Amino acid sequence: MTTEAPKPSPAAPAAAPAPPPNTITIDGREIPFEKGDTVIKAAHRAGIDIPHYCWHPGLSVAANCRMCLVELPPPAGRPAMKLEVLKWDAAKNDYVVDTKPKLQPACQQACAPGLAVLSESSEHVADARSAVQELLLLNHPVDCPICDQAGECRLQDYWLEHQRKGKRMKQEVVHKPKAVSFGPTIVYDAERCIVCTRCVRFTEEIANDPVLSVRERGNLNEIVVSPGRELDNDYTLMTEHVCPVGALTSKDFRFKARVWFLRSARTVCQGCATGCNAYLDFDPRNNTPYRHRPRENMEVNKYWMCDDGMLSYSRAIEGRLLEALVNGAEATVEEALADAKGMLAGLAAKPDRVAIVLSAQHSLEDNWALYTLAKAYLGVTRFFVTGKPLGRGDEILMSEDKNPNTAGVLRLCESAPPRPLADLLKVADEFDAVLALGGDIEVDAKELAVLKTKKVVTIASHVGPLSRIAKIALPASSWAEVDGSYVNRQGRVQTSERALVARGSAVPGWLLVGKLGRALGFATNWKRLSELRRAMVGDGPALPSKPGSEVRA
Amino acid sequence: MEPLDQDLEEGELEMPADPMSLNLGPSHPAMHGTVRIVVELSGETITKADVQIGYLHRGFEKMCERGTWNQIYPYVDRLNYVSPMLNNVGFSLAVEKMLGVTVPERSQYYRVALGELARISDHLTCNGAMAMELGAFTPFLWNIRAREMIWDILEEETGARLTHSFGRVGGMAMPPSKYFKDMVRATLPRVLAVVLESEQLLLKNRIFLDRLENVGRISKEDALDFGWTGPCLRSTGVPYDVRRAHPYLVYDRLEFDVPVGSTGDNFDRFMCREEEIRQSIRILEQCMDQMPDEGPMNIDDPRVVLPEKEDVYTTIEATIQHFKIVMEGIKVPAGEVYSYTEAGNGELGFYLVSDGSGTPYRCRIRPPCFAITQCLDKLIVGAMIPDVVPTFGSMNMIGGECDH
Numbered sequence: 018m019t020t021e022a023p024k025p026s027p028a029a030p031a032a033a034p035a036p037p038p039n040t041i042t043i044d045g046r047e048i049p050f051e052k053g054d055t056v057i058k059a060a061h062r063a064g065i066d067i068p069h070y071c072w073h074p075g076l077s078v079a080a081n082c083r084m085c086l087v088e089l090p091p092p093a094g095r096p097a098m099k100l101e102v103l104k105w106d107a108a109k110n111d112y113v114v115d116t117k118p119k120l121q122p123a124c125q126q127a128c129a130p131g132l133a134v135l136s137e138s139s140e141h142v143a144d145a146r147s148a149v150q151e152l153l154l155l156n157h158p159v160d161c162p163i164c165d166q167a168g169e170c171r172l173q174d175y176w177l178e179h180q181r182k183g184k185r186m187k188q189e190v191v192h193k194p195k196a197v198s199f200g201p202t203i204v205y206d207a208e209r210c211i212v213c214t215r216c217v218r219f220t221e222e223i224a225n226d227p228v229l230s231v232r233e234r235g236n237l238n239e240i241v242v243s244p245g246r247e248l249d250n251d252y253t254l255m256t257e258h259v260c261p262v263g264a265l266t267s268k269d270f271r272f273k274a275r276v277w278f279l280r281s282a283r284t285v286c287q288g289c290a291t292g293c294n295a296y297l298d299f300d301p302r303n304n305t306p307y308r309h310r311p312r313e314n315m316e317v318n319k320y321w322m323c324d325d326g327m328l329s330y331s332r333a334i335e336g337r338l339l340e341a342l343v344n345g346a347e348a349t350v351e352e353a354l355a356d357a358k359g360m361l362a363g364l365a366a367k368p369d370r371v372a373i374v375l376s377a378q379h380s381l382e383d384n385w386a387l388y389t390l391a392k393a394y395l396g397v398t399r400f401f402v403t404g405k406p407l408g409r410g411d412e413i414l415m416s417e418d419k420n421p422n423t424a425g426v427l428r429l430c431e432s433a434p435p436r437p438l439a440d441l442l443k444v445a446d447e448f449d450a451v452l453a454l455g456g457d458i459e460v461d462a463k464e465l466a467v468l469k470t471k472k473v474v475t476i477a478s479h480v481g482p483l484s485r486i487a488k489i490a491l492p493a494s495s496w497a498e499v500d501g502s503y504v505n506r507q508g509r510v511q512t513s514e515r516a517l518v519a520r521g522s523a524v525p526g527w528l529l530v531g532k533l534g535r536a537l538g539f540a541t542n543w544k545r546l547s548e549l550r551r552a553m554v555g556d557g558p559a560l561p562s563k564p565g566s567e568v569r570a
Numbered sequence: 571m572e573p574l575d576q577d578l579e580e581g582e583l584e585m586p587a588d589p590m591s592l593n594l595g596p597s598h599p600a601m602h603g604t605v606r607i608v609v610e611l612s613g614e615t616i617t618k619a620d621v622q623i624g625y626l627h628r629g630f631e632k633m634c635e636r637g638t639w640n641q642i643y644p645y646v647d648r649l650n651y652v653s654p655m656l657n658n659v660g661f662s663l664a665v666e667k668m669l670g671v672t673v674p675e676r677s678q679y680y681r682v683a684l685g686e687l688a689r690i691s692d693h694l695t696c697n698g699a700m701a702m703e704l705g706a707f708t709p710f711l712w713n714i715r716a717r718e719m720i721w722d723i724l725e726e727e728t729g730a731r732l733t734h735s736f737g738r739v740g741g742m743a744m745p746p747s748k749y750f751k752d753m754v755r756a757t758l759p760r761v762l763a764v765v766l767e768s769e770q771l772l773l774k775n776r777i778f779l780d781r782l783e784n785v786g787r788i789s790k791e792d793a794l795d796f797g798w799t800g801p802c803l804r805s806t807g808v809p810y811d812v813r814r815a816h817p818y819l820v821y822d823r824l825e826f827d828v829p830v831g832s833t834g835d836n837f838d839r840f841m842c843r844e845e846e847i848r849q850s851i852r853i854l855e856q857c858m859d860q861m862p863d864e865g866p867m868n869i870d871d872p873r874v875v876l877p878e879k880e881d882v883y884t885t886i887e888a889t890i891q892h893f894k895i896v897m898e899g900i901k902v903p904a905g906e907v908y909s910y911t912e913a914g915n916g917e918l919g920f921y922l923v924s925d926g927s928g929t930p931y932r933c934r935i936r937p938p939c940f941a942i943t944q945c946l947d948k949l950i951v952g953a954m955i956p957d958v959v960p961t962f963g964s965m966n967m968i969g970g971e972c973d974h
Contacts, residue, residue: 157886161893168897176890181872183887277897 041132043067043087050128057085057123060136067136068146068175070153070261071213072124075320076222079124082153082213084175086120086145088135117141143179150180156190156236158208166263168276172211191236199229200248202268202324203257207239210264216240216256223321223413224252240264251415254327258310267308269328274300274307282516283312285503287378287496288326289408290418292505293318297330297497297516304518306330306497317505323415333497338456338480339521342490350491350522350529357489358536360472364450365537368396372441372448376455377404377420379478380501381429381510383493383526384422385553386543387454387476388429390530394539400435402426403483406459416506421496425504442467450474452533454526456481456490476529491533493526494519500546589617592955596625600703600959603969605943607950607958614954619947623940626969634933638899639665639739642933647733649937650971653692653914655684655724658737663818664909664920665739668902671869677741678819679861683754684727684736686850686857690761691720692914692966693801693843693850700840700963701772704781712768716761723753739900740875741868751858758851765847782837786949786961793834797941800916801842802965806834812912824856839964874900899928906932915939915966937971 040047041056043065050059060067061074070082091097097118104115118141136142154172161167193207212231217240221227228248232241242248257265279298286293286309294312299305309330311322341353364371373391375384391397410417426435439460450472462482475487484490498519502512527549534541543549590611595601604625610618634642646661647654659681698713721731727747728734736743772778790806803810811828813821829845831838868875872891881888904926910919916938923932942965950958
C-alpha cells in the first residue's frame with residue numbers, strides 16, 4: 018500500500034465522525050440494543066412482539082420455527098438479496114417466476130448500529146408468516162377442545178394474527194404417537210408438537226440433564242426420551258412451561274381446568290429459601306388453586322422454577338389447620354382465644370418463663386407481630402426459630418433450606434439472634450409457656466414430648482407436630498390467602514399477593530397474634546395489613562410498596 | 571274488620587282535607603311491564619303525578635360488559651321485547667360501524683325485511699293492547715291474530731317466536747329459509763285485511779274516539795325538547811324517521827312514506843302506528859322483489875364471523891377460528907361509536923366503547939321510550955284518572971327497553 022490515509026489533524030479533533038448510536042429501527046421505530054443482542058431480543062426488550070415459537074429469552078437460539086422471519090432492506094446503494102420464486106398467477110392459470118427478498122430469522126440476526134428491520138410493514142414477511150403458520154398446522158390434530166393448552170396456545174393466537182385461512186392440503190394428516198408418558202410428570206403428544214426443540218434445549222442447557230432429543234426428519238420428526246431414561250429430573254415441569262403448544266402437558270394439571278377460567282396472583286413460591294417469583298393460577302369460582310407458573314425475575318429465578326416448587330401450589334389447601342383446636346378438640350377462634358387468655362393469665366409477670374418460637378415458614382408480617390408482642394409488650398428475651406428440616410438443594414434453583422422466610426426471621430431478631438428449636442427442647446424446664454408460629458419443625462416430632470406439659474399456643478397455617486402438641490392451636494391463613502412479605506436467601510424482601518379467599522376459620526396470622534395480645538391485655542390493635550406494615554417499617558426490614566414487587570435489601 | 575257501628579266522633583266523619591294520593595302500579599296490567607305512577611287527586615282530576623320507572627331493572631348495560639360482543643344479542647332481544655329483531659339489527663350495525671365493515675347486500679335486505687316484520691308486530695301489539703285496556707277486547711284479539719301470522723314467519727326463520735337472538739356481528743345467524751319470500755308474500759295481504767277489520771271495529775266507536783281524541787296532547791316543540799322520536803314524535807307533525815333522515819342498510823332504495831299527525835294526541839299516535847303498518851308492508855313488498863336469492867349473508871373476515879360447523883369439527887384452522895371468536899370474542903378496535911336506527915318506538919341508539927379486548931368496555935343504550943315516558947306526568951296532569959290508561963298505552967313504554 019502506497020497511499021496513506023490522511024491523518025486527522027490534531028488541531029481539529031471534532032471532525033472525527035461520531036460512532037453511530039446503538040440503535041436499530043423496526044418498521045421505522047428506533048429502538049436501542051445492547052452488545053450481543055439479536056433483533057428479536059432488542060425488540061422483546063422494547064416491547065415489540067415479533068411472533069416466534071422456538072425462541073425463548075432464556076434458551077439458546079435454534080431458529081427452526083421460522084416464524085420470526087423479518088425483511089432486512091439492504092444498506093443504501095447496495096442491491097437487495099433476492100430469491101427467485103414461483104408464484105401462482107390466477108389470470109394465466111399457471112405459475113410465473115417472481116422474486117422476493119431473502120428473509121432472515123429475527124432470533125438469529127445480530128443487531129448492528131443503524132440496521133433497518135421490516136416486520137409488520139413488509140408484505141413479504143406477512144406472506145412468510147402465513148405460510149409458516151400453514152405449515153405448522155398442516156398435520157395438527159383437531160384437539161383444541163381436549164387440549165390443556167387451548168386458550169394460551171401460540172398456534173391459536175398466531176393463526177388469527179397471521180394466517181386467517183384454511184390449509185390447502187387435502188390429504189390425510191400424518192399421525193404420530195399420542196399421550197406418550199415421558200416420566201412421572203409429563204405427557205407428550207407428538208401430533209401437536211411443532212418440534213421447536215425448546216424442551217430439548219431446556220433439559221440440556223438449564224436442567225443439565227440432556228434427556229430429550231429429536232428423532233426422524235421432516236414431518237415424521239418427534240421428541241423422544243433417551244433410551245433407558247425417563248424425564249425425571251427436578252425441572253421436568255419447565256419443559257411443559259416452555260412448550261409453546263400443547264405437545265407437552267403436565268400430568269398434574271391435565272384435564273383439571275380450562276385456563277380462561279383461571280385468574281393469576283403474583284406470589285412467591287414457598288418451597289424453599291430461593292423464593293422463586295410465581296403466578297398462582299386459581300379458579301375464583303371454587304376458590305381452588307390449580308397450578309404455579311414461574312414469574313420472570315432475572316435476579317432470582319430468571320424464567321424458571323423447580324418441580325417441587327411448581328407442585329407446591331397444592332399446599333395452599335392441603336395439610337391446612339382450618340379450625341381452632343383446644344386440647345385437640347375443635348373450637349371457635351373466640352373460644353380458643355378465651356381459653357388462651359385463661360391459660361396464660363399472669364404471664365406478663367414472669368416473661369423469663371415464656372419461650373417464643375418464630376417460624377421461617379410464616380411471613381414477615383406474622384413473625385413481626387409475634388416478635389413485637391413478645392418483646393415490646395411481654396418483655397420476653399429468649400427467641401427460637403423453627404421451620405422445615407433441610408432438604409436437597411442444587412446449583413440451579415433449589416435451596417437446601419426449605420423455608421421461604423429464614424432470612425426474614427433472622428433479620429427481624431438482628432439484635433439477639435434466635436436459637437434453633439432444639440435448644441429450646443434442651444432447656445424446656447426453664448419455661449412454663451411457649452408461644453409459637455407454624456406447625457412444621459426441623460427436629461424429630463418425638464422430641465417435642467418435653468413440651469407436652471407446657472402451655473403451648475401455636476398459630477399455624479398448616480398442621481404439623483407443633484400444632485398437634487399445642488394446647489391451643491389457632492388457624493392462620495396460608496400464603497395464598499393473604500398478602501405477605503418474605504426474605505429470600507439473597508436477602509431480597511419479596512411480597513406475595515393474595516389469591517384465594519381464606520378457607521375454614523383461618524384469618525391472617527398477624528391478626529391472630531394481635532387478638533391474642535388483646536386477650537392478654539395489650540394494645541396490639543392491628544386491624545389492617547397497611548396499619549401493621551406502617552408499624553413494621555419503624556423497626557422491621559424495608560417493605561416494597563406494592564404486592565408482587567420487591568425491594569433489594 | 572272493625573265493627574261498622576262503632577261510635578265515631580263528629581270530626582272523624584268529615585272528608586279529609588288532604589289531597590288523595592293513588593298508586594297506579596307497579597303491578598297493574600295497564601302498567602306495561604312495571605312502572606309506578608303516584609298520582610295526587612282532586613276528585614277524579616290528577617293534580618300531580620310522579621312517574622317512577624326502575625321497577626324493572628336488570629342492570630342490562632352492566633351485564634353487557636361481561637360477555638363477548640356476540641353474547642349481547644340475547645340481552646338486546648330483551649330491550650323492546652315486542653320487536654326484538656329491530657334491536658338485533660340496531661346492535662349489529664353499531665358493532666359493525668366500529669369494525670368498519672358492511673354486510674353483503676343480501677344480508678342488508680334480510681335485515682330490513684325481518685326488522686319491518688318486527689315493526690308491524692310492535693305496532694299491532696301496541697294498538698291492540700291500548701284498545702283492550704279501553705275495553706275493546708275484540709280488536710286486541712284481531713291484532714294478535716295478525717301478529718301470530720308474523721311470528722310464524724319469524725319462527726320459521728329464526729327458530730324462536732319472541733327472543734330470536736338472530737343477529738350476528740358481520741351478518742346473520744342463518745341465511746333466509748327456502749320459503750321466506752313465499753311466506754312473506756302470502757302473509758302480508760292477510761295481515762292487511764286483519765288490520766282493516768280491527769280499524770273498522772274501532773274508528774267508528776264513539777267511546778274509543780272520545781277517549782283518544784284531544785287526550786294526552788303534546789306540542790311539537792315540547793316533544794322535540796323532551797327527545798321524543800318515533801311514532802310518538804311523528805304524531806305531533808314532525809316528520810323525523812331515522813330510516814328517512816339518516817338512511818341505513820338499504821332504506822334509501824325503498825319507497826315509503828313517513829306518516830305524521832297534527833295534534834299529538836292519543837288518536838294521532840294510534841293512527842300513526844296504523845299507517846306505519848301499511849308502510850312497512852310496502853317496504854316488505856319491495857324487499858321481496860329486490861332481495862337477491864343467492865349470495866353471501868356474512869362478511870368474509872375470519873376474525874369476525876364463525877366458520878362452518880362442519881369445518882369446526884374436521885379442520886384445526888376452523889376449530890381455532892371458532893375457539894377464538896367464542897372464547898375470546900371478536901376483537902373490536904378500541905374506540906367509541908354512537909349508532910342509531912329506527913326501532914319500534916323511535917330512535918334506538920347504542921353508544922359503545924371498546925378497549926380492544928373481546929368484551930365491550932361500555933354498552934350504553936338510548937332507549938326511545940325512556941325519553942317518551944319521562945314526560946308522561948306532563949300529559950296526565952290536569953286529566954282524569956281514566957285518561958292515564960290510553961295516554962300511557964299510546965306511548966308504548968316497554969319495561970325492558972326503559973330499564974335504567
